[in-house]
Each structure stands twice: as structure tokens, then as C-alpha cells.
Amino acid sequence: MKDAQPRAIYLKDYQQPDYWIDTTALTFELGEESTLVTSTLNFHLNESKTHDSLPPLPLHGTDMELVSVAIDGEVIPADQYQVDKHQLMLQPKSDAFETTIVTRIKPQENTSLEGLYRSSSMYCTQCEAEGFRKITYYLDRPDVMSVFTTTVIADKEKYPVLLSNGNAIKRQELDNGRHMVTWNDPFKKPAYLFALVAGNLEFIEDSFTTMSGREVNLKIFTEAHNITKCDHAMRSLKKAMKWDEEVYGREYDLDMFMIVAVDDFNMGAMENKGLNIFNSSAVLARPDTATDAAFQRIEAVVAHEYFHNWSGNRVTCRDWFQLSLKEGFTVFRDAEFSADMNSRTVKRVEDVNLLRSHQFVEDAGPMAHPIRPDSFIEINNFYTLTIYEKGAEVVRMIHNIVGKEGFRKGSDLYFERHDGQAVTTENFVSAMEDANGVDLTQFQRWYNQAGTPVLDVSDAYDEEKQEYSLTIKQSCPATPGQNTKLPFHIPVEIGLLDGEGEPMPVTPDGKTTTVLDLKDEEQTFVFAGMDERPLPSLLRGFSAPVRLNYDYSREDLVFLMSNDEDGFNRWDSCQRLAIDVLMELVSAIQEGKELVVDTSLINAYGQLLADESLDKAMVAEMLNLPSETYLAEQMDVIDVDAIHQAREFVKQQIAAGLKDQLVDTYKKLRTDKPYQPEAADIAERSLKNTCMAYLTELDDVVGVDLAKAQYESATNMTDTMAAMGCLINASHESAAPAAKMVLAEFAEKWADDNNVMDMWFSSQAGSASTKLETVKALMEHPSYDKKNPNKMRAVVSAFCVRNLVNFHDLSGSGYEFLTDEVIRVDALNPQMAARLINPLTRWKRYDEARKELMQKALKRIQKHELSADIFEVVSKSLA
Ligand code: B3K
Ligand code: ZN
Secondary structure (H helix, E strand, O other): OOOOOOOOEEHHHOOOOOEEEEEEEEEEEEOOOOEEEEEEEEEEEOOOOOOOOOOOEEEEOOOOEEEEEEEOOEEOOHHHOEEOOOEEEEOOOOOEEEEEEEEEEOHHHOOOOOEEEEEOOEEEEEOOOOOHHHOOOEOOOOOOOEEEEEEEEEEOOOOOEEEEOOEEEEEEEOOOOEEEEEEEEEEEEOHHHOOEEEEOOEEEEEEEEOOOOOEEEEEEEEOHHHHHHOHHHHHHHHHHHHHHHHHHOOOOOOOEEEEEEEOOOOOOEEOOOOEEEEEHHHOOOOOOOOOHHHHHHHHHHHHHHHHOOOEOOOEEEOOHHHHHHHHHHHHHHHHHHHHHHOOHHHHHHHHHHHHHHHHHHHHOOOOOOOOOOOEEOOHHHHOOHHHHHHHHHHHHHHHHHHHHHHHHHHHHHHHHHHOOOEEOHHHHHHHHHHHHOOOOOOOOHHHHOOOOOEEEEEEEEEOOOOEEEEEEEEEOOOEOOEOOOOOOOEEEEEEEEOOOOOEEOOOOOOOOOEEEEEOOOEEEEEEOOOOOOOEEEEOHHHOOOOEEEOOOOHHHHHHHHHHOOOHHHHHHHHHHHHHHHHHHHHHHHHOOOOOOOOHHHHHHHHHHHHOOOOOHHHHHHHHOOOOHHHHHHOOOOOOHHHHHHHHHHHHHHHHHHOHHHHHHHHHHHOOOOOOOOOHHHHHHHHHHHHHHHHHOOOOOHHHHHHHHHHHHHOOOHHHHHHHHHHHHHOOOHHHHHHHHHHHHHHHHHHOOOHHHHHHHHHHHHOOOOOOHHHHHHHOOOOOOOOOOHHHHHHHHHHHHHHOHHHHOOOOOHHHHHHHHHHHHHHHHOHHHHHHHOHHHHHHHHOOHHHHHHHHHHHHHHHOOOOOHHHHHHHHHHHO
């Protein structure tokens, strides 16, 4: 370890700071060698705390050189303050005072991508969660909110664009070819929302008139070679601004809103006040460079960051245990936005897929935590699917409990009550309760208890009484530090179908769908007036983030697939059927039995293809077999080889059984319409490319020829990538030469486009047909960059997360590879290392041989000098 073992901090220890900061004035002198930061802070004593005498003032600060400290204009000699690796301790002499602190930092050498750093030719910042303390000494905690004024001084030729939060209030030419711009942000904010950008950037510009008639100037900045790829992000921003006014009554509050695209970024984007900084992969798109998925992701991320202006910035978090207050709520908001802009059911299916394949795994693993954790060692490890996606599910449940109008009343009250404050998840729930007169006391357990609840459902029909009853039992597995759980309040939306597939009334007033409020460990719900035994449609719309067991027969599932009025459950029934068939094959493989695919699955798929009245995007979703990751989730001891083999076998059988229909559908959907990233067109491309993927599974030239032809004639990146992906994935020999040719041609054409090359890398690294040696060779490719997070995600994570058979190779070579990478990256960028290591933390789920190898890998990492990030993950995984 670098220092003493990092220690956990606890929510129960939260205390307000002894001092508040009213104003923060910063001056940055950006130099080629180092940057000088001068901060002038106005403090006052926190009167709500009792003090015998003036308490000391510890300021956070790390990785910087302290040049000088002054209080109220007087320089303090070094023996009157203490400074160490993590803080600067001052002793105030009055209850209101001004500090002036000068520090020197080296952004050029900052590879952690936290604080102020360089990305290609520019300077940029990332301060959430605790990056501001790498810039200057400060009370770097979200409950300390202050008004910021920022002056940036830099060489004018190299850095003509100098940006910070708020409005530019002064510009000036200086000596030696330098210039200076001063920005002021009138809204009080915590330091994690501070941003600075300096570079030779171009921009596109637009404007938005808010609901009260104010004109807001919108700008998207990027390096010159990417300027033609910003239009989609701009359109998305304007849609998001309008939607937030219409749906939440939220208006933008500054005269200017800016987005900057940077290539080196640890996550997707950051909601800094008025100056969002984005991973270039979440902004840049042109039909020839980005897929439908990228277009949709950009729309969602732009909206997400914009929505934070209210849910996160105007009302922020009291401490980092409250992270889901802003993230869960904002993910819910962006999901609803995307649902309104595109297809609601498809969006729901995508989100539930992500949750079930990845968040459920997290919730069952060594890092499991409630959406409001009660302790952590390194907060960066808690930007998780649990905080974000499960957090959004919890907000969605509240939305469904109080209804759409009730939710709006609740959010209005929340924003009005807490504008300008740093608050807790309880404050959010209270606003919802107070605005609606509901009691969410038991519901709050969702915030404090980790783990995915399990519902076991059984039913009975009493013909004489004409009564149908559903008995639901809930339980929740133990998670680290929480052995037993209290019952959750779980809203279970259901419907009942009669023998003809018609919906039956389930409420006294004749509604065909209803929500059962499950609050006890076991509850029975009785439905009267049932003249036949119904088939239940359970957990409609995935009304709660739980696993649900009910003993459906395959016939039941096929029946629900075509008759359920709930679109989400039609998809889910199809998934359940596919899982059932696939898991039967997994057992057959393990027992060395002959493999036979149940024709009910193939027939059901055939019907989906035949029914032209269905939404094409949904058909594509239904034809997509559950991922290997999700299938792994279904097994007590994961058998990656059997899963892969079973899934490949089913794909081939489907392709063989439905070949003509697949070719037909493919041909019908081929078009030369100009590309539009609109729902209907996306749906058509998605179904067409799904058909092609099946056809390339067949050991004949039909699919390969289609894919080659599509690659050659494609007019957009969606079709190009789909064709290339099919050729890479095809396991049979006839596809190999075409795949090789296409990969070479693609790499030559797109060598200079980082984001496009990321797709080239990841489609190979994530494919089961790519062996570890090839992955290592990819990392020597001239377009690879060993320090760039997008490249690491495209190669290392794609291999370890998606290419399961090769990563889990019994030789242990995949684990060795990841171990080496984690150790290498941890020394540069701990946040990234802690993301990469994730697949190793799941070792308990594998067979003895793999368990041992994975544990050995974790122990090898543990022997190194580690960041707090990796220390926490490794020690919790081995505990
Ligand atoms: N709030 C940022 C995430 C910051 C992550 C810091 N490790 C992006 C977002 O959720 O909008
Ligand atoms: Zn967010």
C-alpha cells in the first residue's frame, strides 16, 4: 500500500463542516510545465454548531505543491499551519475571514483523469466526486456550496478558447501572447461541479427560448476535425430542454449552456454547471461514423447531464452516501425522456436487460451495497449500476405508487423546498409523501437494504367459489454486512388472461391491470368472479427490481407471448421460454446427452417473423436470445463453455429452421432510404440485422454473402458495423477470409477516427471467435492507446466481460492478462483499474479450478502498492 491502509467512512458519522465558504475566486495560470492556481476563499463560522473556541480548519488537498497561504491578506509562516499528503490545517483567528492560497499543479502529468488534466491538445477538469482537491486546498464536500468566479490565463495561440462555469464577464489581452477570461457562476455550487476547459476548439452554436421567454445560447465545442459530428447532440439538447419544461416545469437558469467533447474521460459525461464535459463517444455522431445505438446513447447522455441542472445541481447531495438522490432520479428522468422520444417498450426492455444481466450480479457479489450505502472506502467505486439503475427503479416505483400527476406534485415540492440546498434521499421521499399524503416508511427500506428480492408466486383456483388467488412470498438473500432483511414494500403489477387470451377484469371497477401492494413476507390476493382459471401475467412492465419465480409451462409462455396486453411481458415471456430451452441444453451438454432444441421456441420465433403487424423493434428484441451473461446468472455454478455451446447451437437451429423467413424478412427490410436515427427506421435496421446475424450462423454462403454485400453497400455505420460484426462472429471457416478483408479495409479507412476505431477494437475483442493472442495484438495496433479509457473499455473490458469463453479459459491466461492490466492501470488511473477488475470479483460463482485461479489473480494484485480504489475492491472480494 502507498500509505496506511485506507479506512472506511460512515454515513452515521456525518457532521456539518465547522465553516462555510461564501465565495470562491480562482485564478489559473496555465503553463507548459505547470499551472499556478490562486484561490481566494471567504469563510464564515457555521453558527448552527456549538463551539467553545474557534475550531481548526482542515482543507482537503492532494498531489500538489503548496506555494503560499495568507489569511486576511497576511502571509502565514510555515510553522503556523500543517500540511500533509491529504490536507492543509489552518487555525482561524476570527469567525469570518479570507484565505488566499497559491498551489502549483502539473496537469500534464495527471494520468488519473481527475482534477485538472490534459486530453490531447487541451486542458480539462473532472472534479466529481473528489477531484477538486487535486486543484487547490478546499472544503471538497458537496454540502459546502459557494459562488465561483474563475479567471483563466493562457497562451492565446495554443488556447484561444478558455471556458469555465457560468457567464464570461471579462476578457483581456495580456503580455507574452497570453490572454485572460473571467467567468462568474451566480449559482452557489459544490466544488465537484466546477469545470475549466482551455484549448484550440471549434464550436457549433444554436439557441433555445425558455418557457419564460429567455434566450439561451447553446454551444458544443470540439477539436476541429470533429466539428461535423455535433449536430445530433445539439438536437438532443434542445429536445431535452423542452421536455424538462413540459414534463417537470424545469427551466434552464443561465444565459449559456456549453458542452465540450474530450477524448480522455473516465466515464460518459459530467454535469458541471453550465459547462458539461463529455467523453467524445457520448457527443460525436454522423450517420457514417456512429451506429443507431450510439445516436440513442448520445441523446440519452446529453439529456441526462442536462437534467442534472435541477436534479443534482440546483438541488444537490448533502454527502456522497446520497449519490443516488441525484443519479437514480436523473436516470429515471432520462429513461422517461428516451421513452417519449423513441419506443417506450423497447427502452424498458433495454433497461431491464441491463439491470438483470449486470446489476443483479453486482447485488449478489462482494461489492453489493444499498442504493444509499452506509459506508465506503473510495467513493469512486460507488458509481455503480446499483446507485444508477436500481436507484432509478426505486424512483420509478415511487412514480407508479403516487401516479404521474402525484409524482409531478412531489417533484415540484422537492425542487421548491430544497432549491440551493444539499439534501438527502429522505428529503426526496418526504417531498413525495407530503405532496401526496402517502406513507412511504416501509418503502424506504429500498434505500437501506442491498440485494435483489426474490418473489415466489403460486396460485389456486376455486371453481365452486369462482375465486382465483395469488400467493406471493418475498425473500432477499444476505449481502455483505446485512444477513437478514425486513420485508420490502413491492408494487407487483399484474393482469389475468382467460383461455382465449382476453384480459379479465381484476378490479371491482373492471380494470384489466392492477398493482398488488406486497408488504408482508407472504400475502395472498384473491380475485372474485372468475368463471374460469386464468393465466397470470406477473410483474408487468417490470414494476419492481426483483426476480420472480412462477411455474409457467412452455405453452403458457407461448400463449403470453402472443396474447399479453403488456408489451414488456410479451418480451419477458419470450425470454423465459428461451432461457428454459437454453438451460435444458446446458444440462444436456453437461451430461453428454444428445442436443435437441424444443421446436416450440423455433415455431414461436417463426410466428414473430410472420406477423407483420408487430413492432419491428420488439420483434428484434424478442428474437435476441438472452446474453451469455444473463444465462450465467441462472446457474449456481457458471459453466461458460456449456452456455456458449448451447447458445450457438440454438442460434444455428433457429437459422436452419427459419432460413427462408429470415432471408425474406432481411430482403424486405433492405432499403436505400437516407439514414435517419428515428425510431421506425432504427426498428427496421435492427430487425434486418438480427436476421442477418442468424443467417451468418449457418455453414453456407447465404449469410456470409449477405453480410459482405451489406458491408460493401452500406450507407451508414449501423449497417456497416452489423455486417462486420456478423463476419467476425461467424464461427465457420467460410466467413474467415471475408472477415479478415473487411477488418483490414475498415481499419485503413477509419484509422484517424478514435471513436470509430473503438468499435473496430471492441467488436473483435468481445467476440468468442477472438483468442487472447489476438487481443494482445490489438493492444499493439497503432490506433490503440494504453492510457485512454475508451480504448481500455473497447479491448480489455470487451474481452473480459463479453468474450466469456476465452476470458475464462481454463489455462488461466485470461485472468493473468487482466491481472497484469489492473496492476499497470492502477498506477496511472485508479478509477479505471477499479472498473477493469470487476470480472475477477465474481470468482465465487465458478467451478473449483477457476475459483482458485481467479482468487490467485486477486491475491497477486493485493501484493502490489495499491490505490484506495483497488484496495477496496480486492479486499472486499477476498473477504
Ligand atoms: N456525475 C457524473 C459521474 C461522475 C463520476 C465520478 N467518478 C456523470 C453522471 O452521472 O451524470
Ligand atoms: Zn448522472
